[in-house]
Amino acid sequence: MSRSLAQKLAPAALPVLVVLAALMFERAFFNPVNLQNVSRQASFLLIVALGQLIVVIGRGLDLSVGAVITTTLLLLVEIAGRPGGSIVIALIAVVAAGLVIGILNGLMVGFRKVPAILATLAMFVLVEGVAVWVTEGRSKGRVPEIIKPLGVGKVGPVPIPVIIAVTAAVLCGILIHRSSYGRRLFASGANPDASHLSGVSVRTIQASTFVLASLFAVLAGLLLSGFVGFYDRTLGTGYDLDSIAAVVLGGASLAGGRGTVWGTAVAVLGLAALDNLLVLLGVDVSIKLILKAAVLFLAVVSAGWVGSTTFWTAGWRGKRTLATTTKGT
Amino acid sequence: MKHVRLKLIGVVAVLALIAVACSSAEETTTTTAAAGGGSDTTTTVAGASDQSDILVNAFREDPQVLGLDPIEPPDYAYEIVNVDTSEFKIDGTPKIAFAIQAPEFSWPATYNQAVEARKAEAYPDIELVISPTGLGETDSQIATIEDLLVQQPDALIITPLTDVSGAVEEAAAQGVPVVLCTGTAETDAYVTRVDRDNFLNGAIGAEWIARSIDYSGKIVTLSGIAGIPTAEDRLRGATSVFEKYPDIEIVAHEYTNWDAAAGKTAMQTFLTQFDQIDAVWADGAGQAVGAIEAFKEAGRDIPPFAGEPLNGFLRLASEEGFDFVAVGYPPSHSSVCLDVAMDILGGVTVPSFVNVEVPIFDKTELDEWYRPNCVDDLWLPTPLTDEELVAEGLCEA
Numbered sequence: 001m002s003r004s005l006a007q008k009l010a011p012a013a014l015p016v017l018v019v020l021a022a023l024m025f026e027r028a029f030f031n032p033v034n035l036q037n038v039s040r041q042a043s044f045l046l047i048v049a050l051g052q053l054i055v056v057i058g059r060g061l062d063l064s065v066g067a068v069i070t071t072t073l074l075l076l077v078e079i080a081g082r083p084g085g086s087i088v089i090a091l092i093a094v095v096a097a098g099l100v101i102g103i104l105n106g107l108m109v110g111f112r113k114v115p116a117i118l119a120t121l122a123m124f125v126l127v128e129g130v131a132v133w134v135t136e137g138r139s140k141g142r143v144p145e146i147i148k149p150l151g152v153g154k155v156g157p158v159p160i161p162v163i164i165a166v167t168a169a170v171l172c173g174i175l176i177h178r179s180s181y182g183r184r185l186f187a188s189g190a191n192p193d194a195s196h197l198s199g200v201s202v203r204t205i206q207a208s209t210f211v212l213a214s215l216f217a218v219l220a221g222l223l224l225s226g227f228v229g230f231y232d233r234t235l236g237t238g239y240d241l242d243s244i245a246a247v248v249l250g251g252a253s254l255a256g257g258r259g260t261v262w263g264t265a266v267a268v269l270g271l272a273a274l275d276n277l278l279v280l281l282g283v284d285v286s287i288k289l290i291l292k293a294a295v296l297f298l299a300v301v302s303a304g305w306v307g308s309t310t311f312w313t314a315g316w317r318g319k320r321t322l323a324t325t326t327k328g329t
Numbered sequence: 330m331k332h333v334r335l336k337l338i339g340v341v342a343v344l345a346l347i348a349v350a351c352s353s354a355e356e357t358t359t360t361t362a363a364a365g366g367g368s369d370t371t372t373t374v375a376g377a378s379d380q381s382d383i384l385v386n387a388f389r390e391d392p393q394v395l396g397l398d399p400i401e402p403p404d405y406a407y408e409i410v411n412v413d414t415s416e417f418k419i420d421g422t423p424k425i426a427f428a429i430q431a432p433e434f435s436w437p438a439t440y441n442q443a444v445e446a447r448k449a450e451a452y453p454d455i456e457l458v459i460s461p462t463g464l465g466e467t468d469s470q471i472a473t474i475e476d477l478l479v480q481q482p483d484a485l486i487i488t489p490l491t492d493v494s495g496a497v498e499e500a501a502a503q504g505v506p507v508v509l510c511t512g513t514a515e516t517d518a519y520v521t522r523v524d525r526d527n528f529l530n531g532a533i534g535a536e537w538i539a540r541s542i543d544y545s546g547k548i549v550t551l552s553g554i555a556g557i558p559t560a561e562d563r564l565r566g567a568t569s570v571f572e573k574y575p576d577i578e579i580v581a582h583e584y585t586n587w588d589a590a591a592g593k594t595a596m597q598t599f600l601t602q603f604d605q606i607d608a609v610w611a612d613g614a615g616q617a618v619g620a621i622e623a624f625k626e627a628g629r630d631i632p633p634f635a636g637e638p639l640n641g642f643l644r645l646a647s648e649e650g651f652d653f654v655a656v657g658y659p660p661s662h663s664s665v666c667l668d669v670a671m672d673i674l675g676g677v678t679v680p681s682f683v684n685v686e687v688p689i690f691d692k693t694e695l696d697e698w699y700r701p702n703c704v705d706d707l708w709l710p711t712p713l714t715d716e717e718l719v720a721e722g723l724c725e726a
Contacts, residue, residue, distance in 0.1 A: 033627075034601035041594060083725065128463075132431065137438025139706045140722040152626050224590065230618050230641055231706050232589040233434040279598045285555040285584050 011250045011263040014270030014295065018277055026280045034276065036159055042272035043165035044220050044227070045242055046265055049250075050172045051216030052243040053264045057176065058209040059189040059256025060109055060116040064101060065217040065243060067127035069236030071097055072221025074131055074139065077231045081141025090144070094218050101127060102214030106207025120210075124240070131233070139231035151226025161223045168219065173261040185209070190257025245296055246271055384409065384684045388529055394689050395654065397536045400570075403528065409682045412520050417506045418676030419483050424456040425670050426482035427510075428474045429663075430490060431461035435706045440488075440511070440660035443712045447664035452671060458482060462490060471496045478503060484670045486510050487519075488663075494518070506673045510666035513558055520673055523666045523683040527559050530656045531566030531612060533689060534635030537654040538608045541633040545576035546607030549599050551616045553587040559658075560584070563612040580606070585616035592616025596623035608632045614639035614655075618705075621645050638688055638698055641705025646695055655698070657687035661712040700724060 022029035029035075048065050055062045072094045080090035101123060108119035153160040176182035187195040188205045196202045217239075224235055249267035252259025274295060278288045388402035432438035441459070448457050460477055462470040474487060474496040485500050487493060489512035500507050501518035509522040538548060550567060553560035564582075571577050581599045585591035592615065599606065600623060609632060611617035617636035622645075624631045631651035636642045638655040646653050662685040672679050688710060690698060698709055703724035711718065718724040 028602045031601045034598065037594075037597045037601065082722075128433075132433055136721075137432035137441075138435045138704070138721075138723060140704055142705055228590045228593060228619065229622050230589040232615070232619075234586065234588050235590055237586075237588075276598055279581075279583060279595055280602055282581055 007251060008260070008262065011266040011270070014249060015266060015273055017295075018270060018273040022273075022277055022280075026277060028280055029273075029277055032157070034280075036154075036157065038269075038272050038276045039162045040159040040227070041276065042269050043159070043161040044224050045239065045246060045272060046165045046268040047168050047216050047220040047223070048239045049243040049246040049264050049268050050168055050261065051213030053247045053250070053252060053259050053261065054172070054176060054185065055116070055209045055213045056244070056247050056252045056254060057185055057189045057256060057259045058206045059192065060206060060209055061120065061244065061254070062105065062210060062213045063117065063120040063240045064105060064123040064127060065213060065220075066236035066238065066240040067124045067131075068098055068101055068214050068217035069221035069224060069239055070233060071101075071127055071131060071236075072218050073143070073225045073228075073231065073235050074135065074233075076147060076222070076225050077139045077141040077143055078135070079141075080144040080147075081139075081231075085141065085144070087144055087146055094221065095215070098214040098218035099211065102211035103207070105210035105214065109210060110203040110205075110207030139233075141231075143225050143229050143231065147222065147226045148229055149226060150223050151228070153226075161227070164219070164223060168216070169261050169265055172216075176261065181205075181208075186257055188256075192256075242271065249296070383686075384526060384682070387526065387684055387686070388532075391529065391689055392533055392536055395533070395537055395691055397533070397540060400529065400532050400536065406526075409680050411678050412681055413678055414506065414520060414673040415676045415678075416504075417484070417520075417673050419674050422454055422456060423483045423671065423674045424458065424481070425484045425486065425667070425674075426458045426460070426477035426480060427486040427667075428470060428477055428488065428493075429459050429461050429486075430488050431463040433463055436660050436708060437461075438660075439708050439711065439713075440663045443661040443664045444667055446712055447667050452667070455671075457667075475499065478505065483674050484508065486666050486670050487514075488512055489514055506670075508666050508670050508673070510663055511559075521669055521679050521681055521683060523662070523669055523685065525658055525662065525685045525687050527562035527658075528566035528569075530658060530687070531563030531568075532570050533566075534563075534610055534612075534654055534656050535567035535570035537691065538610050538633060538635050539570060539574050539577060541652060541654075542577070542607045544574045547578050547580045547603065547605050548608045548610060549596070549603075549606055549620075550579055550582045551592055551595065551609065551611040551613075551620060552582065552584045553613050553616070555584040560587075560612055567610055567612070585613075585619070587613040587615040589615055589619035589622075592619030593623045594619075596620035597627070600624070600627045600629060606632055608634070610635045613637055614642040618642055618645060621649070621651070625649070638690070638709040639705070640700055640703050640707040640709060643695060643699040643709070644701070644705060646692065647699050647701070652692050654689070654691045656689050657709070659685075659687060659710055660708055661710065664712070 051065060052062055075093045075097060076090050079085055079093055080087040105120055105123055108114040109116045150160060155163060176185055184195070184200045184205050188200055188202045192202045220239070221236065228235060246268045247259060247264050248254065249270065250260065250263030252264065274292065278291065283291065384406045385402045388406060389399040392398060392400055427444060429441055430437040432441050448455065458477060458480060460473050462473050470490050471493055474493060477485060478500055482505060484506050486508045487497065488510050492515050494514045494516035497507050497514050497516050498518040507519040509519050511524050513522060550564070552564050571579060580603050583595040585595055592611070596619065609620055611620060611634065614637035617634055618641050621631055621634065631649050633652040635654050635656070638657045642655065665683060665685060669679055669683060700707065703718065707723055713721065715724070719726045
């Protein structure tokens, strides 16, 4: 097996392990309705993770995507969820909010050289603060009915969020793997100085990644709003870190310049399946957290092994050789 | 009302006044805007013996408003004592600090509003310093409390978002009396605690669930946040009830952070796993509405639900017609905490625990509680007047 193929298949380790565990311990996992649920849950995270992937390839990190999701719900409820409210204005507002947040993140990170983790954390706090200020803690409307099919609807047996997420993944794949923008993105992330010297506008590329991530989060927010159907001020909580975990598990490097849509999608599927299986098994919450942490840790470590040049040049020469070479990497 | 028991602050105060007038000499004296100012004297909460009676009676009587058997009170219900607060009596205008939960969503927003409203109504001249901390920022709450102590308040009210024992002890060491308002701490350095007994709330919902399925069936339980006393106490109360009935099986339990999304996701999973779910016990309305949506989406009949009086939960009950019980935890009880702090600064003997009475009702009372002209995100009963609700955009005129 070539190194390239192994790298592509490595993210599949988690979903494969989950499926094996489900075969052994909980066959209800394979219930078609449950698989629909898993795929729908995965689709929400996948959309967010696609945006995060673009940011990470560009050598960044976006901790504000969860806040964007919650803001999307908030604006929908406040603008379109009241009597006489307009869904068109609400949609314009959520896209505008996403753009503003993304542009501000991009300006801070790309042009002001504020570390991405600080800039987007600040944005997260700012957005949360503005949301509380605007609403005074209370939502004054309901999730508009017209949005709900986006989250709970199906085309045949396939949930609409899955169709949208797959479409988004394909478009994202074309953007980053098949376009000149993608080539400049990878180059900027891998070696910003060299890219700059070769004429790539690294700052603009990096700023654009945050705008794209924010817009993906808006899309996820729309679908999640339809799925929940209620105002839930913690709707986006956790999507920031989960999306980063998915991207890293999918083989992307936090040092930038590496990552694939395929790997991210498979990792997302694995995480969603793991969450689902743990609920099905009725695992105690403390054990659940420990298990998830262990799986993530092992997956990241093994991903590091798979990606390691030393590992592949050493090849399979027994445990001792493997241990030695791994230690040396 | 036949099946409703709602004793709010006024009722408690009236009971206290009656108790004072009848016999008790130990919990008399003062509470006015100028604590200890020697003006007209009233107590705002009943004393320890009365509080013990109130709590013990709550275990016995609250279930009966639903026609359920009394619940055996736990030992701690009998352990409420009087606390002499004469050392904290001050003259002049009190300065009270309140380390409160940030109004990030409707429950704390109403909670905070109730404090402000109580101050404006009863104690307009006091200095009230409010400092909020966001949920999930539990560590920073201790720093917030320390910042408040620097301002040398006469009394400190804390809404503990976690165990703030160290900060409570620090305040006590500085001679500042502490009132724990909605929550607890692993220390005895505070003067008193004002809260609803969450064990009781959980147990009442569970007793109602048990009866609704004729003491036999498969149920799902949905809790709030793992490790938070409010959620854990409610779960313990529910579990203590379900354990009494061998034919009731808890087929699944999940923590949902009181989130609609998490409640829906968990219930979707359980619906694929179990063909039979006879009832759902939820310790909060947030996850309950999500779980109900999961039943709707799956095309399954919605079984009896235990939840809370959130207008959105009641809307679903009205639209879908399922059987339910709502056991309240009204955010407006924060105003009682201010009353108690004023009592302490007036040197009034206070009980070590003040149990807040809550609304408890089932489907038969739905029309009296559901506000179809108001938003989902409205906790009932609300401290706001109809005019204020309309003005704030929470209800239509």
